[in-house]
Structures are given as C-alpha cells and as structure tokens.
Amino acid sequence: MTKEQKTEVRDYLLAKKLPIDVMIEVEDHFLSQINELQIEKDLTFYDAFNVAIIAWHDDLKLFWDGNWSLENTSMLIKKSTKQKLFSILRKSAIIGFISYAIVILSYLFIPFEIFRIGFIIFVVFVVIFPFFIYLKEKKYFDLPKRYKDIRLSAYQNLVSSFFILPMSSSWIFRFVLESNDGFLDVSLAEGIFVNFLLLFFFSFEAAIIVSQLKYLEIIKKIIPYLQENFKVSN
Numbered sequence: 001m002t003k004e005q006k007t008e009v010r011d012y013l014l015a016k017k018l019p020i021d022v023m024i025e026v027e028d029h030f031l032s033q034i035n036e037l038q039i040e041k042d043l044t045f046y047d048a049f050n051v052a053i054i055a056w057h058d059d060l061k062l063f064w065d066g067n068w069s070l071e072n073t074s075m076l077i078k079k080s081t082k083q084k085l086f087s088i089l090r091k092s093a094i095i096g097f098i099s100y101a102i103v104i105l106s107y108l109f110i111p112f113e114i115f116r117i118g119f120i121i122f123v124v125f126v127v128i129f130p131f132f133i134y135l136k137e138k139k140y141f142d143l144p145k146r147y148k149d150i151r152l153s154a155y156q157n158l159v160s161s162f163f164i165l166p167m168s169s170s171w172i173f174r175f176v177l178e179s180n181d182g183f184l185d186v187s188l189a190e191g192i193f194v195n196f197l198l199l200f201f202f203s204f205e206a207a208i209i210v211s212q213l214k215y216l217e218i219i220k221k222i223i224p225y226l227q228e229n230f231k232v233s234n
Contacts, residue, residue, distance in 0.1 A: 001035065005045050009034070010229065012053070014150065016060045017073065021153040021218045022080050024225055030056070081154045084214070091210045096203025099126070103198060107184050126205045133212050134159075140219045147226060148233040155215035159208070 009030050013023050030052050037048035062072040103122070106115050134141055144156050184198075185191040 001031065001045065005049075006031065009049065013060075016062060017071075017151070018060075018077065019080075019151045019153050020222050020226065022077065024222060026056075026060075026076070077154075084154050088207055088210050088214065092203050092207035095206035095210070096199060099202040099206070100195075100199045103202075104184065104195075123201075126202065130205070130208045130212060133209065133216075137212075137216055140216055143219060143223075143226075146232045147230060150230065152222065152226075153215060153218045155211055155218060159212050159215045 010023075010027060013027055013030070018026060033052045033055070034045065034048040037043050037051055038045065041048075043051070059076040060074050062074055064072050099122075103119060106118060110118070141159065144152055183191065183194055186195060
C-alpha cells in the first residue's frame with residue numbers, strides 16, 4: 001500500500017471526527033482489512049477500501065442523538081467515550097472512598113484540634129496536586145493548542161475541569177475552621193450532609209487526577225504518530 005493510499009484512509013477517518021488515540025487503532029484495522037481483501041479477493045485498493053467503509057458504516061456514521069451536545073458523532077466515539085468515563089468514575093470512586101474513610105477514621109480516633117489541622121493540610125494537598133501535575137507536564141497539556149484542527153483524545157476535554165472545583169473549595173476550609181467536633185456526626189442532619197459533600201469532593205478531585213494521568217499516558221504514546229503525520233497549527 002502506498003503512502004498516498006494510507007493518507008486517503010487517514011483523511012477518511014479524520015472526516016469521521018475520530019480522536020487521534022481512537023483513530024490510530026481504527027486505522028490499523030482498516031489497513032489490515034484492506035490488505036487482506038486485496039490479497040484474498042484480488043481487489044484493487046479502492047474496491048477494498050469501499051468494502052471496508054461499508055463494513056464500518058454503522059460504527060462510523062455521524063449523527064446527532066438529541067443530547068446537550070449539538071455536535072454530530074458516531075457510535076464508535078460514543079462507546080469509546082463511555083468506556084473512558086466509566087473507567088475514570090470507577091477508579092475515582094474507589095480513591096474518593098478511601099480518602100473519605102481515612103478522614104473519618106482520623107476524626108474518630110484523633111483529638112479534634114489535631115484532626116482539624118491535619119484535615120486542612122490534606123485538603124490543601126488534594127486541591128493543589130492537580131495544579132502540580134499540570135505545571136509539571138504543561139507541554140503535554142498544551143499540545144492540543146499545537147494541533148487545533150484535530151482532537152487528540154476524549155481525555156483532553158476532561159482534564160480542563162480541574163479549574164472548576166478548587167476555585168470554589170474555600171468553603172471547606174472555612175467550614176472546618178468554624179465547626180465544632182461534631183460536624184461529622186451522622187446522627188445529625190448537618191453531619192449527614194457534610195459527609196456526603198466530603199465524599200463527593202474527594203471523588204471529584206480523584207476523577208480530575210485520574211483524567212490527567214490517563215491523558216498524559218495517551219498523549220505520550222501518540223506523539224510519534226502526530227509528528228509523523230500532522231503539521232503543527234499556525
């Protein structure tokens with residue numbers, strides 16, 4: 001298969017709005033399928049390409065399903081995004097619950113004034129850590145700006161969310177500083193509400209960190225492919 005023919009396959013897949021991390025896998029399947037058809041059925045490249053297009057039609061067909069996003073997308077993208085989101089939510093729920101459990105156990109067995117200080121330090125660490133990751137790996141997080149015409153990964157839309165909650169999390173510090181040692185008592189309505197908020201906070205922050213790490217893992221893998229096949233945007 002010539003370089004020009006491979007480019008035709010890639011352009012077709014780009015027109016289907018596939019993120020690059022997904023497109024790499026689909027492109028490999030496309031090329032393998034076309035090669036097999038050319039060998040086994042003695043088809044020309046274009047005939048084999050058309051057969052592959054028909055075979056992938058339902059998965060790659062762009063449509064709007066009536067959701068909040070007005071962008072047309074395909075079943076393949078939807079499935080891929082849902083799998084990524086489910087993986088993030090599952091991992092973040094586990095990490096969030098472990099963090100919450102550590103706080104509760106500390107609350108039960110450590111004098112409140114010591115707990116208060118330790119808790120605030122822990123929350124500060126949780127809030128700052130995503131910013132630390134961003135600053136440390138800034139060149140990778142800024143990579144979508146260099147390739148503006150393509151989407152690198154579904155994760156790039158998730159990692160930007162770490163600006164949302166930390167900027168409104170000051171209520172946690174103020175709340176803990178002003179609370180008495182019964183603020184996590186689940187026998188009180190206020191205690192139940194605070195426990196829920198803490199669990200949500202830790203799970204949300206965990207989702208941010210997991211998204212960042214998955215994004216970095218994917219981006220570092222696809223950089224050679226980007227450098228080989230795409231030009232940096234002006």
